[in-house]
Amino acid sequence: MKFAVLVFPGSNCDIDCYKAVEDTIGQEVDYVWHTATDLSAYDAILVPGGFSYGDYLRCGAIAQFASVMNEVKKAAEAGKYILGICNGFQILTEAGLLPGALIRNNGLKFVCQQERLEVANNKTAFTNQYSQGELITIPIAHGEGNYFCDDATLAELKANNQIVFRYAGDTNPNGSVENIAGISNKAGNVVGMMPHPERAVDQLLGSEDGKRMFTSILNAWREQHGAAVNG
Amino acid sequence: MKATVYVTIKQNVLDPQGTAVQGALHTLGFSEVEKVRIGKYLEVELDTNDRAEAETRVKAMCEKLFANTVVEDYRFELEG
Numbered sequence: 001m002k003f004a005v006l007v008f009p010g011s012n013c014d015i016d017c018y019k020a021v022e023d024t025i026g027q028e029v030d031y032v033w034h035t036a037t038d039l040s041a042y043d044a045i046l047v048p049g050g051f052s053y054g055d056y057l058r059c060g061a062i063a064q065f066a067s068v069m070n071e072v073k074k075a076a077e078a079g080k081y082i083l084g085i086c087n088g089f090q091i092l093t094e095a096g097l098l099p100g101a102l103i104r105n106n107g108l109k110f111v112c113q114q115e116r117l118e119v120a121n122n123k124t125a126f127t128n129q130y131s132q133g134e135l136i137t138i139p140i141a142h143g144e145g146n147y148f149c150d151d152a153t154l155a156e157l158k159a160n161n162q163i164v165f166r167y168a169g170d171t172n173p174n175g176s177v178e179n180i181a182g183i184s185n186k187a188g189n190v191v192g193m194m195p196h197p198e199r200a201v202d203q204l205l206g207s208e209d210g211k212r213m214f215t216s217i218l219n220a221w222r223e224q225h226g227a228a229v230n231g
Numbered sequence: 232m233k234a235t236v237y238v239t240i241k242q243n244v245l246d247p248q249g250t251a252v253q254g255a256l257h258t259l260g261f262s263e264v265e266k267v268r269i270g271k272y273l274e275v276e277l278d279t280n281d282r283a284e285a286e287t288r289v290k291a292m293c294e295k296l297f298a299n300t301v302v303e304d305y306r307f308e309l310e311g
Contacts, residue, residue, distance in 0.1 A: 057271075058299055065296075094299065101301040103240075106247045148244060148302055175245065 001221045003029040004042040006072070006088075008063050013049035013085065013198060020198035021046070024214040034066040044081040044217055045072060047088030049141070049196060059102060059144050060090035069095055081125050081217050082190045086142055089182070089192030098185055098192045099157065100149030102142075106175030110143040114206060115195055116168035117181055121161050124184055125220030126191045129212035135168050136209035138195040140181075145194035147176035147183075154178065160186050165193055232277045234289045236307040238298045239270035273297060285309055 005017045014031060021029040032039065034052075039045060052063035063069070069091075076082055076097050084092040092098045105111060114137050119130040130136065149157070154177060157163055165182035172179045174194070182193030197210030240246045249267040256264045275292070277285050289307050298305040 057296070061296060061299065093301075099301075101299050103244065103302055104247050106245060108247050108251055146245075146247075150243075150301075175247075 001025075001027045001043050001218055002041060003027055003044045003046060004032040004039055005029060005046045005048060006034065006068055007031050007048070008034045008050070008052035008066060008091075010052045010054055011048050011050035011087070013087075013196065016196070016198040017046045017048045017085070020201045020210070020214060024201050024211045025218045027218060032068065034063070034068045036068045037071065039068070039071040039075050042075070042080070043221055044083070045075055046198075047072070047082065047084040047091055048198075049086030049088060052087055052091060055087075055144075058094070059087060060092075060094035063087075063091045064094040064096075073097065076185070076190050079187065079189050081220065083126060083213075083217070084190075084192040085196055085198065086140075086145070086194055089194055090144065092190065092192045097190050098183060099153045100147055100183070102144050102194070103146045103148050104144050105142070105146050105173070107173075110141070111145075111173045112141040113139065113173070115140045115173060115181070116171055117195060118166045118168045120163045120166045121184070123161070124164055124188050124191060124216075126184075126213050126216050127164060128219055129216040137207040138197055138200045138210050139206070140173060140195045141199075142174070142194055145176070146174040147180040147194070149177060157183060162186065162188075164191055165195065232279055232282070232285050232309055232311045234273075234275040234277060234285065234307050234309050236273040236275060236289065236293060236297055236305060237270060238273070238293075238303050238305045240268060241302055241304055244302045270303075271297075282309060 166179040197213040200207040200210030253267040293305040
């Protein structure tokens with residue numbers, strides 16, 4: 001299985017994503033610059049965190065028009081796995097690949113801390129190694145992670161089981177509607193989340209609960225391509 | 232021709248910055264302040280004299296880039 005980690009000017013979690021793929025599942029992974037015009041070689045695309053284009057205008061507003069994003073849209077239509085983390089989530093919503101928007105945290109502060117998350121849907125390609133409702137610890141680090149969508153969109157998210165992660169209990173750190181920490185598109189092959197699973201792949205980092213997101217993706221890909229793949 | 236574009240947060244969307252500024256104004260004694268909303272102001276110089284064309288083009292710019300219409304509204308004025 002082959003992963004791409006997109007790199008925009010201002011991305012800063014690209015190395016973490018790359019290392020997470022190497023260390024958790026040992027699959028092939030490449031950095032792909034934002035000017036790339038072909039992603040056909042990749043089975044999964046990670047859109048990393050950071051401050052693409054300095055977050056000018058709005059988070060992800062300018063990155064959504066990078067030439068690589070046309071390829072990300074094609075990959076999404078082709079059913080490839082796309083995971084946007086933090087700024088990557090913001091870019092995917094700006095690009096229209098995921099519904100809603102991420103606005104300023106309701107407390108106005110940049111929040112950088114471990115968060116308890118509830119796995120709200122373990123039937124996705126990104127979460128099949130978790131149990132439904134499992135509580136996991138993954139860090140967040142953002143100033144604009146307050147997920148907003150209108151009531152109609154929220155009803156649709158619920159009806160299609162598109163809410164993938166919620167902040168557990170009463171720990172909502174940013175004001176997100178319904179404690180939403182991560183969502184998928186309707187087809188389930190595109191997921192965006194504010195927490196950073198790539199920063200939670202080893203006990204030395206404080207948690208290894210993010211590991212299973214990567215093993216989930218590999219697992220889903222193997223099931224899709226027949227279980228005879230080794231490695 | 233010059234376009235001035237105003238991007239504002241939709242009324243049904245929380246504006247934590249506006250709320251914080253409102254709190255600061257109250258602290259300063261401006262107790263009559265009932266609400267503050269913060270938005271963006273853009274000046275865009277256009278190389279055209281065709282008002283109708285400018286109108287269409289600036290509207291497209293707003294829809295595509297200046298505003299995220301999920302959470303923001305926009306309006307603009309043309310002069311020159």
